[in-house]
Structure formats: structure tokens, C-alpha cells
Amino acid sequence: MLTAGLPAAPTRALGLAAFAAVCIALALAWLARTGAIPEAPPVIDAARMERHLANLAAAPRPIATRANAAARDYILNQLRGMGLDPGVQRATVSKATIRFGGGTHYTMGVVHNVVVRLPGSALERARRPALLLATHYDSGKTTLGAARAALPVAALLESARALHAKRAHANDIVLLFADGEDVGALGAQGFAEHHPWARDVGLALRFDSMGSGGPLLLLDASNAGGAVLGALPAAAPQVEGSALLAGLYRLLPDTPRIGPLGRLGAPSLLIANTGKRFDGERVLDTIERLDPALPAQLGAAMLGMARHYGDADLERGGHGPRAWFTVPGLGPVQHSAILCWTLAALSALMLVHGYRQVLAQARDTVAPLVQGFFGVALVLLATRMWLWERRGELAALTRDTGIDAALTVVIVGVCLFTAALYLLRRFVGAAPVFLGTMAWLLAGLLLALALAPGAAYVLAWPLAAALGAWTALPRLRSIAAKLLLLAAALLTSVLLLVPALEETWRAMAPHGLYLPSLAIAVLLAAFTSLFLLLTVGRVVAAAMLLACAGCLMLPTPAARPAPVETPTLAPDRLVYFKDMNSWRAYWLLPPDPLDDWSKRLFPDLAKPSIHVDVFGWHSPRQWFAVAPREDAIAYPEGYLLRKPRPKPVGTSGRRQVEFTLRSKNRAPHIELWAGGTEPLASTVNGRAISSKETIWSMSLYGMEDTLLRYTFDIKADEVLAVVVEERMPGLPVHLLPPGAPGKMPGTGMTVSSDVLRFY
Structure with a gap:
């Protein structure tokens, strides 16, 4: 008897299909149990951040005022609404400050910090150091503090909401909304000195602002080692900056500091944006002036760092100063400042070897070497006098919003400096001029290591590369190999000094400061002494003439001074x-x-x-x-x-x-x-x-x-x-x-x- 319809599947095929289905179900259950299937990452709610901003930046919030208390109550209510249990740390803090004009100013204040702890998921979390996320909610007396305080608070509130909802971090995370920052970081001092959770912190991340826009920068790193700084690009790719720029920003008034959080006995990082700077009293710090892209950028960076470091193996204790910077084409680089000392020692040895080698070839006469050393000093002195005479023009460049005119001055100045070195070479020879230049650069490196070891990388690497090329040059026979070696040494200078020149000009020029950029431009010009080691004077002269002619032939743009901003509400x-x-x-x-x-x-x-x-x-x-x-x-x-x-x-x-x-x-x-x-x-x-x-x-x-x-x-x-x-x-x-x-x-x-x- 025949059965109508499709033929039935074989019994063996059914068994294999059932077995495969069971295996897939078991695999999915195991992956879900072990967490191998990643959940959707937590995100920041931009609409809620805007509501936080509107509520917090409605009025100035100086310490101990009613507006300050209202902002604190708002933060507490938001945290409690998330299901958290925040507390208020009330502490009396005192400090003394030596005034610039003489005398001592003493400060005593009662601060009210809002603190809350997000428990981690690790079974041994009680033994693991905690991650601290810190900002402040107070403001000055004449500023609404939209970017300087309200925005980091809004980002921290939404980060807390996202982290608490997922609880995907292994370490405990402590949130600190500090009080009294505007009058001397009293709230952070109160937490560091009096709060019991301060002894648990394995890494402190402090968030602040210097303007209403711009990229996020790593403005300071205290006690931070390679593990913390090395993980930063992966944790927050939005964060830029260098140790050189951080050191220069510390010279400016009203710049955020790590402050008392650097005394926690743990690494501390300071993240802040620096674009669209405020006026002196920060009257312009309003919601209307805020860059629309900044809240999302800050929220993403804060949450990314919280998730990354919240799972990392944190360690208390301090590390020595470190250098961090970005090399074009290579990406972020960071290393200990001890490496800069090592490079300085290596450069000193190569410099001594070079002097001894030239002295042996000169039949024990030191006259050319002495003439080269002091001749370069005269060139540097002449450069300084020339720049001093044109200080008015340079100051005018800082008021120009463009960079074209400043770039023209740098190119012409480098060409003139190189021409002066070539002129000096005609009288004393190439080697004495080169070694004399390197000797002065080594002196500058030692000074930088003494004052700012983290920023000394900008000179340590190019100097070691230049002297290394000088040491290896006699071993090469072909002119092509020599050119390739010197080009590689000069490329090291270009890769480090040109970005440093650009970032220092963009950061310091709006404040009327051009000396850091001029110093870097002089360093860049000094490294062109590598050209003296080969008989390519005609090529160099032709290139300099073309560069100068190109600068002079460019149309002179009209000055573009920065527009004067007036507050909408004074x-x-x-x-x-x-x-x-x-x-x-x-x-x-x-x-x-x-x-x-x-x-x-x-x-x-x-x-x-x-x-x-x-x-x-x-x-x-x-x-x-x-x-x-x-x-x-x-x-x-x-x-x-x-x-x-x-x-x-x-x-x-x-x-x-x-x-x-x-x-x-x-x-x-x-x-x-x-x-x-x-x-x-x-x-x-x-x-x-x-x-x-x-x-x-x-x-x-x-x-x-x-x-x-x-x-x-x-x-x-x-x-x-x-x-x-x-x-x-x-x-x-x-x-x-x-x-x-x-x-x-x-x-x-x-x-x-x-x-x-x-x-």
C-alpha cells in the first residue's frame, strides 16, 4: 500500500537534528552562564544629562550658600532615585597658602561632599582596591558653572545610572561629588584626609573643565605607572594630550589640579577639556556657550574609563613621573621619566666621545671646538635678541585666530638660524658647530629633567637620535646611506617637535604666551645642524630659499582677532x-x-x-x-x-x-x-x-x-x-x-x- 504525500525523513536524520539542537541549546546556556556572550554596553542618556545641566546651572553655587545646598539635594535625590544609598560627608578643613605678594592666607571651611559606593561583582571585591570617580558641584560667585562643574556632575550621575544598571565592573566604584573646589579644593582635601573610603582607592579619576568645548586632555598624572597610562587609549580614545602640554597648562592661572587626591597613596589622573576658554571670572561659562558635542564626549569617556578601570587589577602606591605623548603614525606612547635620564646619560657619553674623536683628528688643538661651542652660543644669543626686538609682532600673532602667520614666522626663523650655522661652519668647520649645538641642547635637556622630567621627552629622544647618527656616520661609506641615517635622525626631531610646536601654540597663544612655542621652534632649528655633517650645502640653501620665497609670496591674510564675547546675563x-x-x-x-x-x-x-x-x-x-x-x-x-x-x-x-x-x-x-x-x-x-x-x-x-x-x-x-x-x-x-x-x-x-x- 502506498502512502500519498512527501516521503518521511529517515530516522537517523531526525536523531542527528535533535542531537544538534540539544548541543546548541547547551552551548547557549553555558555561554550565557559564563558571560561569553557580551551584553549591550551601558550608554549615557543625553536627554537626562541636559536636564541635569539645566537644574544645576540655574544659578551660581558657592560653598555654604542656599544654591549650593539645593545642588547637593538635587544630586542626592537623583542618586536615591537610581536605588543607590548616597551619604553626605561633613568635614571641617583648613589649609595655609603663601601669597605671591607676601604673607600667609589661611582658609577654613565646612564642606559637604556627596559620596556613594557602587559594589563590584568580584567575589574578592572587599580585598580589591576601589576606583574613585571625582568631580565637584560648587561654582564661583559670578559664574553659572555650566562646563566647569555642572557638566561633569551630569556625566557622573548618568555614568552612575549606567554602571548601577549593569553592575558589570569587578571593583567597587566610589563616586565623589566634592564641595568647596572653587575656594581651594577643600572638599577633595576633606575626602582625602577624613573619609574612611580614601584608604581603599586604587585609582582616582578626576574630571573638570577649562572651557566650553574642545577635546578632552589628560592634564595631569600623579603616581601613575605604565599599567594605568598604557590602558588609557583603550579605555578612552577621546582623551588626548601630552606631558609637555600638561606641564605648560600648570603654569596658567585657574587651571584644574589633581590637588589633594594626589595624596591618596594611589595613582590619580585629571581629565579636562580646554577649548573655548572662559574669561577670568568664568562669567561666560553658560549652557548656551557649551559645545553641543562636549556632553556626549565627556559622558562616553567617563563611562569608558569607569568600565575599563573598574575591571582592572588596581594597585595602591605611587610611581615616579612619566612621559606621555602621541607620535604621528605610531599613536600614543608612554614611558618612565627615568628613560629620559638614561637617554641624557647616553647622549652625554656620545657627546664626550665625539669631542674626543674630533680632538684627536685636530692634533690636540681645542681652538675649533671652543670656537664652535661659543659660536653657537652667539647664534643663540642673536636669536634671542632678534626675537626680543620683535616681541610686539609676536604678541600680535597670539591675537590672531589663524596659524598661517605664525607658521610663516617659524619657517623663516628656522631658515635664518640654519643659515647662521652654515656661516659659522665656514670659519670653524662642521664638526665643532654640530657638537657645540648638541652641547647646548644637552644643557637644555638637563634643565628640563630638573624642572619637568615628564616633559623632557621632547628633547631627549631627538638629541639621542642626532648624536647616535653622528657616532654611526663614520662607519658608513656611501652618501646614500649617510643621507638615510641623517634623515632618520632628523625625522625623530620632526615627529616630536612639530606636534609639540603646534599644540603649544594652540594652547598658549590664546593667553598671549608665545615663549614655549618659540623655545620649541629654536630646538627644531638647532637640530637642522645635522645638515652640516654632509656637503649638501647647496641643496639646503636652495631648499631654504624656496621656503622663504614661498612664505613671502603667500598673500598676507588679514588679522583675525578673536571676537570679544559678552555674556547673555552679566x-x-x-x-x-x-x-x-x-x-x-x-x-x-x-x-x-x-x-x-x-x-x-x-x-x-x-x-x-x-x-x-x-x-x-x-x-x-x-x-x-x-x-x-x-x-x-x-x-x-x-x-x-x-x-x-x-x-x-x-x-x-x-x-x-x-x-x-x-x-x-x-x-x-x-x-x-x-x-x-x-x-x-x-x-x-x-x-x-x-x-x-x-x-x-x-x-x-x-x-x-x-x-x-x-x-x-x-x-x-x-x-x-x-x-x-x-x-x-x-x-x-x-x-x-x-x-x-x-x-x-x-x-x-x-x-x-x-x-x-x-x-
Whole structure:
């Protein structure tokens, strides 16, 4: 009997198919169990970051103010909404700073850091060092702090959300939202000195900003070894920079620092963007000015570094300084600064060998070598004088937004420097000029190693390559081989010095600084002395003439100065000053032009002036008018407890005065300074503040209404005056005339002042 339809599959085929299906199912189950199938990586939610930015950057957030507390509450609520359990570390921190003009400034503040810990997935995570991700949420008094603080906080919040959702990191991750950064990194100091989690940190990653755009840079690396720096390109390919650029940025004012996090006993990295720099007070740091690509770039870099280092085997402890840079065509390179010392020693040996070799060939006469050494010194001195005479032109180049004019100056300068070396070669010979140039470069390398060993790579490698080529040159017979050797040595200089020249110009020129770029250009010109070793003078001369002619024939572009930016919402700089000594109040304003509304506050003044009776002879010029006195604003509450009379003039010894101070206004910021004499010693609440004679001043933050007891030791025959100013954001607006123009919220300042005198 026949069965209609398709023929049935063989029984053996069915068995094989079932067996294969079972094997596939088991394999998938095993892969899922072992995690071999990668899950989708966590991502940053850009829309939530924008909401964080809008909430945090709504007003300035100085330490100890209501806006600061509101920002802290916002961060806490966001973290709790993710299912995390954040805490607030309250710590009193103090520090001393030597002022540039003399004297010592003491700072004491109460900080409120937000800290939270994300547990790792490793079974032995309790024994593994933790990863620290740190930023700060406070801002200055006259800035909204969009990029400088709010953006890193927003990125850290969203990184916490992504990491907590996946929990794919082996190590514990500690998140630190520090307070008091703008007044001296007090929050980071409080965490490093007082928080128990600080002892668990195996790597600290700090995020900050120097501008509203630009690429992310590695601005500093403290105690970081090869394992940490070597993993950075894979963890965050967006992060660029070099040790040379990081060292130069440290010379600029208001540059972020690793600061107290470098004292954790673990490696620390500082990541920041530097494009679209702010003004001095960071008034331009607004959401509207923010580069649209920067939030996503920062979020991706932060999350990538958290995932990578969160799985790495971290180790506490410190490492010596390291060099990091990028070689075109090769990519990121990093090595210990000890290698630069090794290259310097090798270069010194090759230089001594070269001098001995030339001396032997010159029949024991040192005249050419001495002439070459000092001849190169004269060329360098002439270069310095030529650059000094054209400092006005160079300063004008820094105001040009393009790089064409600066590049033309570099090309012409290198050609002139090389021509001077060729002219010197006609009198003393090629070898003395080359060795003299290398000797001065070696001196520069030793200076760089002493001051900035991490940045010395920019000179160590080219110098070793040049002297290595000189040492190997006599062993080569063909001119082609010699040209190839010298070209390879010169290529080392070009690969390191040309990128360094470009990045230093782009980084420093906007600040009016051209000396670092000029120094690198002179180094690049000095390495052209390699051409002196071969009889290719005609070729070099022709190339220099063509380069100079090409620069001169190019059309001169019109100067493109950077546009002057004005803030969309300027801070209110008006001050309400209530003075205990005169029992009066005043309106104060910096010496800027008055608008129509401000003229109503200062109707009787034609120009700003110095008001000696209230502020003394050394006070600045300012607009000044008597204001109604607001009795709801209290004066500083100071009581003199010990006030021994001064002894006759010429009497030796010391006397101790004592007083208490309390702020009934609960002022977030109090300034004190001593006048009349320099205290020999001082204490606050029994704690020694100073122990030697110095110009004394102090800032207090977040003391609220705490009673402070001060003692000062002064010379027996001198008098002391302690000026106290309680500074509070905002103004008594009910005393102002109506129609005030719109200003940045939270700005304007109220000051309550008194002077405690000890006669």
C-alpha cells in the first residue's frame, strides 16, 4: 500500500537534528552562564544629562550658600532615585597658602561632599582596591558653572545610572561629588584626609573643565605607572594630550589640579577639556556657550574609563613621573621619566666621545671646538635678541585666530638660524658647530629633567637620535646611506617637535604666551645642524630659499582677532556695605560705566573715587553712595576677652590678645585680616593657625553661627586691628529703586563689616 504525500525523513536524520539542537541549546546556556556572550554596553542618556545641566546651572553655587545646598539635594535625590544609598560627608578643613605678594592666607571651611559606593561583582571585591570617580558641584560667585562643574556632575550621575544598571565592573566604584573646589579644593582635601573610603582607592579619576568645548586632555598624572597610562587609549580614545602640554597648562592661572587626591597613596589622573576658554571670572561659562558635542564626549569617556578601570587589577602606591605623548603614525606612547635620564646619560657619553674623536683628528688643538661651542652660543644669543626686538609682532600673532602667520614666522626663523650655522661652519668647520649645538641642547635637556622630567621627552629622544647618527656616520661609506641615517635622525626631531610646536601654540597663544612655542621652534632649528655633517650645502640653501620665497609670496591674510564675547546675563556687581565703624550703609560698584538705572544710585558722582574715611588710602577706586541702613542685617558679633595694654615703644617681648567671633547672619563667607602689625602666632578654638611672624589673613566658609575664639600673639609695643567682613550673596532689593536690569541670579553681595582694635 502506498502512502500519498512527501516521503518521511529517515530516522537517523531526525536523531542527528535533535542531537544538534540539544548541543546548541547547551552551548547557549553555558555561554550565557559564563558571560561569553557580551551584553549591550551601558550608554549615557543625553536627554537626562541636559536636564541635569539645566537644574544645576540655574544659578551660581558657592560653598555654604542656599544654591549650593539645593545642588547637593538635587544630586542626592537623583542618586536615591537610581536605588543607590548616597551619604553626605561633613568635614571641617583648613589649609595655609603663601601669597605671591607676601604673607600667609589661611582658609577654613565646612564642606559637604556627596559620596556613594557602587559594589563590584568580584567575589574578592572587599580585598580589591576601589576606583574613585571625582568631580565637584560648587561654582564661583559670578559664574553659572555650566562646563566647569555642572557638566561633569551630569556625566557622573548618568555614568552612575549606567554602571548601577549593569553592575558589570569587578571593583567597587566610589563616586565623589566634592564641595568647596572653587575656594581651594577643600572638599577633595576633606575626602582625602577624613573619609574612611580614601584608604581603599586604587585609582582616582578626576574630571573638570577649562572651557566650553574642545577635546578632552589628560592634564595631569600623579603616581601613575605604565599599567594605568598604557590602558588609557583603550579605555578612552577621546582623551588626548601630552606631558609637555600638561606641564605648560600648570603654569596658567585657574587651571584644574589633581590637588589633594594626589595624596591618596594611589595613582590619580585629571581629565579636562580646554577649548573655548572662559574669561577670568568664568562669567561666560553658560549652557548656551557649551559645545553641543562636549556632553556626549565627556559622558562616553567617563563611562569608558569607569568600565575599563573598574575591571582592572588596581594597585595602591605611587610611581615616579612619566612621559606621555602621541607620535604621528605610531599613536600614543608612554614611558618612565627615568628613560629620559638614561637617554641624557647616553647622549652625554656620545657627546664626550665625539669631542674626543674630533680632538684627536685636530692634533690636540681645542681652538675649533671652543670656537664652535661659543659660536653657537652667539647664534643663540642673536636669536634671542632678534626675537626680543620683535616681541610686539609676536604678541600680535597670539591675537590672531589663524596659524598661517605664525607658521610663516617659524619657517623663516628656522631658515635664518640654519643659515647662521652654515656661516659659522665656514670659519670653524662642521664638526665643532654640530657638537657645540648638541652641547647646548644637552644643557637644555638637563634643565628640563630638573624642572619637568615628564616633559623632557621632547628633547631627549631627538638629541639621542642626532648624536647616535653622528657616532654611526663614520662607519658608513656611501652618501646614500649617510643621507638615510641623517634623515632618520632628523625625522625623530620632526615627529616630536612639530606636534609639540603646534599644540603649544594652540594652547598658549590664546593667553598671549608665545615663549614655549618659540623655545620649541629654536630646538627644531638647532637640530637642522645635522645638515652640516654632509656637503649638501647647496641643496639646503636652495631648499631654504624656496621656503622663504614661498612664505613671502603667500598673500598676507588679514588679522583675525578673536571676537570679544559678552555674556547673555552679566552678574550683578553691586555691593551693599554695612559698616559698624561709621554706623552707616553704602552702595558700592566697581569703576565700570554706569547705565541709566545705576546713575540713580550714584547721582552726585562724575567718576569713581577713593573713599579714605571708610576704606583707607589703599582702597580701589569705585562708585560710592550712602544707602539706607537695614537693621535686619546684623553686624559681626565680636567680643574682646583679653586686651592687655601695649608697652612703651622699644619694649621687647610679646602680649596676647583674645576675642570671640560669631555671625548672627550665618554668613557663608567671612574674611578677616590683621592690620597695624604682623601677628607672631595665632590660634582658633585652641588650634594653632600660625607660629611665626607673617602678614595674616583668613577666609572662613560655612561656619554658620559657630562661636570662634581667636588669640593673637603680637609684639608688646605694637597695636593690632582685625578687620571682619561677613559676605553674603544677594542684596536688600527692597532698598533699591525699581526698574533694575536683569542680572545673573544669585549675584550681588551684602557685606557686614567691623574692626576690632587692640590698643
